[in-house]
Amino acid sequence: MITLKYFASLKTIAGKEEERLDVGSETTVQKLSETLLQSSPQIGEMIQGKKVMVSVNQDVADLNTVIHDGDEVAFLPPFSGGSL
Amino acid sequence: MITLKYFASLKTIAGKEEERLDVGSETTVQKLSETLLQSSPQIGEMIQGKKVMVSVNQDVADLNTVIHDGDEVAFLPPFSGGSL
Amino acid sequence: MRTIMESKVRIQREDFSVTGEIEAIKKSSRNIGGITVFLGTGRELSKGENISKLNFEHYPKMAEKKLEELRVKAIEDFKIIDMSIIHRIGEIDIGENIVLIVAAGEHRAETFKACEWAIAELKRTTPIWKRETTSTGEVWVQATP
């Protein structure tokens, strides 16, 4: 089981903040995005189109990053901290 | 009568903070420095050698600046405010 | 050691004291001659629209980790003595403090460079998001220049 986290505008798009997903013992960001294309097409497209950043265990990831059982994967829209 | 003001290191060199001098109704910084070469040779040389800045009525002056009766002339060593 | 490090990088709901943070960083060294501070505050106007309030959300753990990496890199790269970074989350009114970066060094030049780099880098790399509330509704700010 891995944990998926959605932030900011993605929470509204995904309709949730967090979900748990069984992906077996190992997968990749690319494969996860393909899975999501079924369940949350908009999110899956944003990942593949690099409209959102993906992190695995709080580290920035790319499509080839390997995801292990127990990992925390987060979908991060463009940041806007810092006030201006 | 004009007022001469000495600041920082120049106070020690001149041996005073302020003095009053009769220069007639009009003179120049150049002529004043020549007068000072007699009374305070080191100060006179520093003015002519541009080691100190001169102000007339709080405005930066040069050797040609005219000084009128009643003016305040100050001798300003290089500034060192601002902490570093 | 760990508590000191953590206190120099914080994400918090409550406001902070600029004077308090400066005095805290002064304790790092008796050789600090220049301190450059950047303070980001909530402004009323954004792209021509009037904002009534702001809301900041962050990715806990990752945001703090990014800020700490940023702090360490700023100290090393710009050869400054110390840096602290604080970002508020939650609801922020117009005029209120949002983010604070304090860069302390021996001389001023490197503290200006470090401080300006740090705020730009924070915006680029730290998972914090802003939601603006205007008369027409709420919107997540997607990209800031």
Place this chain on the structure above:
Amino acid sequence: MRTIMESKVRIQREDFSVTGEIEAIKKSSRNIGGITVFLGTGRELSKGENISKLNFEHYPKMAEKKLEELRVKAIEDFKIIDMSIIHRIGEIDIGENIVLIVAAGEHRAETFKACEWAIAELKRTTPIWKRETTSTGEVWVQATP
């Protein structure tokens, strides 16, 4: 009007509050998004010598006039919203505040530029002098880079 202008440029013996000055400048506009602050403090080491205390002297009237000119020019040239400049005189201990420049603007870039320009220009044009007391005596600092 005159009292407001004067309060934004001050030369004084007593310490100042950075938070207090920031809050004062925030009152200038609800459209301030970035505030860059430079704080100069007394450092212990100068050209390899240990300093026990500092003393600042100024040319009254001329120094205030130069600071006000500098403030007006910074606001105009860098298109910032407001600036305040405070310089302390008299005896200053190591670690104490010496000089404060607060530059407030809509965006951060211009406030960094204005603040850095202002402190450099202050050193160049404002008749304020520093005397350092070390173990070997007192010396007027003649030129600082």
